[in-house]
Amino acid sequence: MVWLFVIVGALFFGLILYWQFILAEGAYFGSALVALLYDWTAERYNSIKAFNEAEEDFTLGRPLANRLYTQPEALVLDVATGTGRLAFTLLRQPNYQGRIIGLDRASKMLAVARRDLEAQYPGRVMLVQADAMALPFADNSLPAVTNLEAMEFYPDPKHGLTEMIRVLQPISAHNPDGGWLLTTNRIGWEAKLMPGKTWSRLQLEAILDQFPLRYIDIQIWETIYDLIWAQKIEEEA
Numbered sequence: 001m002v003w004l005f006v007i008v009g010a011l012f013f014g015l016i017l018y019w020q021f022i023l024a025e026g027a028y029f030g031s032a033l034v035a036l037l038y039d040w041t042a043e044r045y046n047s048i049k050a051f052n053e054a055e056e057d058f059t060l061g062r063p064l065a066n067r068l069y070t071q072p073e074a075l076v077l078d079v080a081t082g083t084g085r086l087a088f089t090l091l092r093q094p095n096y097q098g099r100i101i102g103l104d105r106a107s108k109m110l111a112v113a114r115r116d117l118e119a120q121y122p123g124r125v126m127l128v129q130a131d132a133m134a135l136p137f138a139d140n141s142l143p144a145v146t147n148l149e150a151m152e153f154y155p156d157p158k159h160g161l162t163e164m165i166r167v168l169q170p171i172s173a174h175n176p177d178g179g180w181l182l183t184t185n186r187i188g189w190e191a192k193l194m195p196g197k198t199w200s201r202l203q204l205e206a207i208l209d210q211f212p213l214r215y216i217d218i219q220i221w222e223t224i225y226d227l228i229w230a231q232k233i234e235e236e237a
């Protein structure tokens, strides 16, 4: 009988570990642990994800380059850049001629990004080790801010969104094109296992409504994410 309790207890403990460290990737234990787990997998990340170039270009690179068509040299900030996925697809677009800042907390993810991006696109990407909870950029300073598959790992996803919107250039009288925000919200069954880190469609819309955003477009992407495009408008003084 005792053995039964031990086995059930061990199984339960194993499930908790699987949930917290594999599915939630350490998100409930803070950014330092999330970054450590990503550092451990940095060299294997690209083969695990097996990005499909055509799909990346169709859903991310081309739509972003097209949205920036009036400012082809726009500086893009990619928050939680990982191994440089967004930079690769955007730099493949012939109508984008700008430079990208890739920011991440995990130094080994950045090292992989630096090695591979410098080999293919020398001088086009700057990589910065920093936390998405406190972006080291001025208010209203960047023409595009992107953030893929990362918000659910932040200590406070809404604060992460606030930070990205803070640094994004608004549409204004002297900048009628404005900047673009591209971010993701996890959906699907795994999202339900990350309470407080992901939002239902209704919650997402209510949260986006709290910010000075316009032209909000939410699309289902890769079946496990909402892909969110939006622009910011200047707030009245």
Ligand SMILES: C[S@@+](CC[C@H](N)C(=O)[O-])C[C@H]1O[C@@H](n2cnc3c(N)ncnc32)[C@H](O)[C@@H]1O
Pocket (backbone or CB within 6 Å): 031, 034, 035, 038, 079, 080, 081, 082, 083, 084, 085, 086, 103, 104, 105, 106, 109, 130, 131, 132, 133, 147, 148, 149, 150, 153, 154, 155
């Ligand atoms: C699933 S990966 C996504 C990487 C890349 N955007 C992509 O789509 O391949 C999540 C990334 O978020 C980064 N990250 C998580 N929390 C962070 C934080 N608080 N500040 C900066 N980066 C963070 C991790 O280090 C990791 O590189």
